[in-house]
Amino acid sequence: MLFGGLDIGSRTIKLVLVENNEIVSQEVMKNTFDKKFIKEGLVGSYDIDHLTITGYGRHLFDNEENCSIITEIKAFSLGIHHLFPECRTILDIGGQDTKAISLDSKGRMKKFVMNDKCAAGTGRFLEIMANALNYELSMFGDAAIKAKSTVKVNNMCTVFAESEVISLLSNGINREDIAKGIHESIVRRAISQLQTIGLKDKLAFVGGVALNKAMRHILQDLLQTDIITPENPQIVGALGCAIHSMNN
Secondary structure, three states: OOEEEEEEEEEEEEEEEEOOOOOEEEEEEEOOOHHHHHHHHHHHHHHOEEEEEEEOOOHHOOOOOOEOOOOOOHHHHHHHEEEEOOOOEEEEEEOOOOOEEEOOOOOOOOEOOOOOOOOOOOHHHHHHHHHHHOOOHHHHHHHHHOOOOOOOOOOOOOHHHHHHHHHHHHHOOOOOHHHHHHHHHHHHHHHHHHHHOOOOOOOOEEEHHHHHHHHHHHHHHHHHHOOOOOOOOOOOHHHHHHHHHHOO
């Protein structure tokens, strides 16, 4: 039987297919918010026996046959426990939110905390700051790694932070050093959330922002603990959904 997991996020859509407890297909694409394409062009192109959905757009599948809907917290918990049963803490930084999740030995959520609706500390924040510094988002992390020092960015409000960055540039501050300061400010905000839930060893760093090398390096340096990043950190929620489909 073919079990599917779909994570309809604010920025991307992730689809994972599982058969015989193994991932047989995975897709990540930008979210165009085209309901017909998601239902017919993406999901409809596979003969899926049961589909579980999470993410911002999960309610597109309300009342659909052979479909279940679960929260992102449950989806990420199931996905990480499947990949790394030893992990007890998850940090997920996506396009519009940041989640810190604590797990028990069976992969069940014990406690979680999510950022407020502000974009601060999210992938969207990184995107805006990269644009302010005239970097392609894909090169932003590399720029931060090259920095010789760190210029502290005090504002986490997106509007004020952008103004602060422009002011720093106008004063001749090296943009790589500013880039590192931005990355560090996001990591420190995430660490505050992790401390709220009680950070345990074996931290899994997931979500689209986990693709950023600088974010991984700074998180490792500041926490001094084991950090695990899946090969594809964007699909963890969709994988958790597929696992839910398989077990229900």
